[in-house]
Amino acid sequence: MTNRFTMDEQAFALWGLPWSDEVRFEQLSAHIHPADRDRVRAAFEATRSVTGSFEIDFRIMVDDSVRWVSSRGQGADSNIAEHTMFGIFLDVTGRKQAEEGNELLAGEMSHRVKNLLSLAVGLTNLTYRSAATTQEMLTGLTDRLTALGRAHDLVRPLPGAEGKSVLLGDLFSILLSPYDDKDAFSGRIRIAVTRMGVGEECATTLAMVIHEMATNSVKHGALSCKEGVLNVTSNVDSEFVVLTWAETGGPEIESTPKLTGFGNRMIERSITQRLAGALKYDWQSTGLVATLSLRKDRLAT
Incomplete structure (x- = not known):
């Protein structure tokens, strides 16, 4: 032969x-x-x-x-x-691409379900520490879980969507509302960002990033304890919107964490590839300060 x-x-x-x-x-x-x-x-x-x-x-x-x-x-x-x-x-290129897409979707769904369960536990503990009565805990937990459900709707594309945009500040407010302390005078999550619209495609991607960062904060950062505070601010120039995610009052950071999980890879890929931006972490002892640089023209898509 x-x-x-x-x-x-x-x-x-x-x-x-x-x-x-x-x-x-x-x-x-x-x-x-x-x-x-x-x-x-x-x-x-x-x-x-x-x-x-x-x-x-x-x-x-x-x-x-x-x-x-x-x-x-x-x-x-x-x-x-x-x-x-x-x-x-x-x-068999088409079949292989479909299989790879299904594997990626299955992995993301599994990760999403695990995160939701972890968040539910975290929100339960947070509500328990701040509630004075059983009824107050029931009301607070119900409100937070309902808000979490509304936020979860923003981290997936909806069939038949008409491409309408959402305000950047509203996007952050809706997604972060489940973790705020409603009893505090000014709340422990403070959002002061530029008033601008975000396109549907970008809103879905940015929502996934915000949701993932909030999840990490509830697990390990400022949102894991009652004293923790999160400030989200922005600066705008001719080409970029620079968002600053600053956490304080959470567990002291003694060393730089190793970011190797699925969620962290998803954040990095979403910002650099889908949003044509950049992400920088500054692990200060008082809490994480993350800087997200996003192109203004990409935010509108």
């Missing part, structure tokens, strides 16, 4: 190769994604000795794009005809 192939025109088009009478495995291998190359070579060698059907999915590089290919056929001498083995290449 040799390493030579004969392929039809569709196969050459799939691999992005010019037509020729035959092609060698080494020529195809040069187009296989480096991360898959050794695995595909081992599978190709195995077809010479393993009897029966085989199937392997792998990535190939065509110009600047990546395609997923499924190679299927019969190994060893199964159904061999005139010393020739037969197989097919299928373009």
Whole structure:
């Protein structure tokens, strides 16, 4: 058996190769994604000795794009005809992209559910510490959980939305209202941001960021205790809106935390990729000060 192939025109088009009478495995291998190359070579060698059907999915590089290919056929001498083995290449890029999207969605949903349960516990403890009677605790907890439900509606795209914008200050107020102390004179969450509209697409992404940062604060930061205070302010220039998230009064920060969780990766990806912005953390001993720099033109989308 040799390493030579004969392929039809569709196969050459799939691999992005010019037509020729035959092609060698080494020529195809040069187009296989480096991360898959050794695995595909081992599978190709195995077809010479393993009897029966085989199937392997792998990535190939065509110009600047990546395609997923499924190679299927019969190994060893199964159904061999005139010393020739037969197989097919299928373009399964669409299926693979759908699978990756489903995996990402499943991971995000799992993370979201765990966060909601943690938040419910945190809000229960917060309400218990500030309530004087059982009825006061019931009312306070019900109000906070209802507000959390309203906030959660903003961290997912809604079907049939009309693209209407929301004011930046209202977005913060709605999302952070479940964690405020309604009994305090001025509240422990203070929002003073520029009056400007935020487009639907950006509002959904920014809502996810705010929700995630609030979750982290309830777990570890200023919003985890009654004495904690959160200030959200903004500065605007010709190109950027700079938001400052400043926490004080929470547990003392003794060292810089390692941000490796799904939620923190989601925050970073959302700000840098979806909002074309930048995020900077300043872990002061008195609390986190985070600076979010966002392009004004992107906020309007």
